[in-house]
Amino acid sequence: MIRRLLLLLPFLVFVGLAFFLYRGLSLDPSARESALWGQEFPSFTLSTLEEPGAEVDESLLRGRMSLVNVWASWCPTCKEEMPQLLALSERGVQMVGINYKDARDLGRQFLEEFGKPFEVNIFDPAGDLGFELGVYGVPETFLVDANGIVRYKHVGYITPAQVDEVMAEVEKWH
Amino acid sequence: MALTLKSRCCVVIVLLLASFQSMADTAIDARHFEDPVMAERYRDLTASLRCPKCDAQAIDSSDSPVAADMRERVALMLHEGRADKEILDFMANRFGEFVLYNPRLDGRTWLLWALPAALVAGGALVVIAFVRARRHRRVRPLSEEERTRLSSLIHRHRERSE
Known part of the structure; x- marks a missing residue:
């Protein structure tokens, strides 16, 4: 009897393996968990794109939920994303931009051309804040709640179809 | 001394390859x-x-x-x-x-680290069980009854094949 069951063993191993491999087929290989989920937004002291003399820090993100979008004028998908960001800001989300590894005049020009969804833009020319946020490809979007905790991260550009998805996260953490 | 066309080509190819090599070296900062x-x-x-x-x-x-x-x-x-x-x-x-190419040991990754060790241990157990079973297999002489049955079977087989 036991010998009969042993004969079934390779089959069972096969079934187990097939299950995991089949599941693997539907996984997105470029999906990454964010290390920042549930963590405080990193501290920083930087100027804003609008005012070179201004100094802002992480307290900017306290007291109100904000959607922080990392963008750059050299990033083509950021242009594609602007209409969606404008739509989100029209729906009452406070938008904060991080102008990542960019030059001031180019960043400003970009906003003039493609729209201004952001209440303020943190100017991060060296990409230091981006590094603290674990940014590896622009655009990236972080949802930061009123206590300054990162609640959601979206890597890559927000497609028109994903606006509702992002809005649902905004309402969830409100 | 004039170079033949063939050796000129060789020189060009070698120079090209050398320049590619230096490009590859400078691509990643040393x-x-x-x-x-x-x-x-x-x-x-x-x-x-x-x-x-x-x-x-x-x-x-x-x-x-x-x-x-x-x-x-x-x-x-x-x-x-x-x-x-x-x-x-x-x-x-x-x-x-x-x-991290070597993931840290935590709640989600313990299986990743433990499985190879568990497989080695399991394999060792199977080998040990196999060896022991072999060692304990004893050769028992046939009983009288078995011997007569065997010889009658052989006898019948010979008769049939003849």
Whole structure:
């Protein structure tokens, strides 16, 4: 009897393996968990794109939920994303931009051309804040709640179809 | 002395290859460390950190901007005198567990680390059981009854084949 069951063993191993491999087929290989989920937004002291003399820090993100979008004028998908960001800001989300590894005049020009969804833009020319946020490809979007905790991260550009998805996260953490 | 066409071609090809080689060398920045131990640690660390932008490349061989930033930070932290583990934790805290080619042991990864050991142990058990079963197999002489039955069977078989 036991010998009969042993004969079934390779089959069972096969079934187990097939299950995991089949599941693997539907996984997105470029999906990454964010290390920042549930963590405080990193501290920083930087100027804003609008005012070179201004100094802002992480307290900017306290007291109100904000959607922080990392963008750059050299990033083509950021242009594609602007209409969606404008739509989100029209729906009452406070938008904060991080102008990542960019030059001031180019960043400003970009906003003039493609729209201004952001209440303020943190100017991060060296990409230091981006590094603290674990940014590896622009655009990236972080949802930061009123206590300054990162609640959601979206890597890559927000497609028109994903606006509702992002809005649902905004309402969830409100 | 005039070169033949063939050898001219050879020279051109060799020069081309040499220029490609130097391009490949300059693509990934080589860093200079005074301390050979630190240089070795830098090589090991940059080889064991995965580039978050590219799917199957360590940061030591990747051209992506984020890999360059990470290499720079690794070098900086080495000069600051940080431990290897500190540097790896620093990267994982920002870019996620994904960047570690050797994942840290925690609630989700224990199976990954334990499974190979468990398989080796299981295999050893099977081998031991096999060897023991063989050793304990004893040869028992046939009983009288069995012997007569055997000879009658052989007899019948011979008759049939004749």
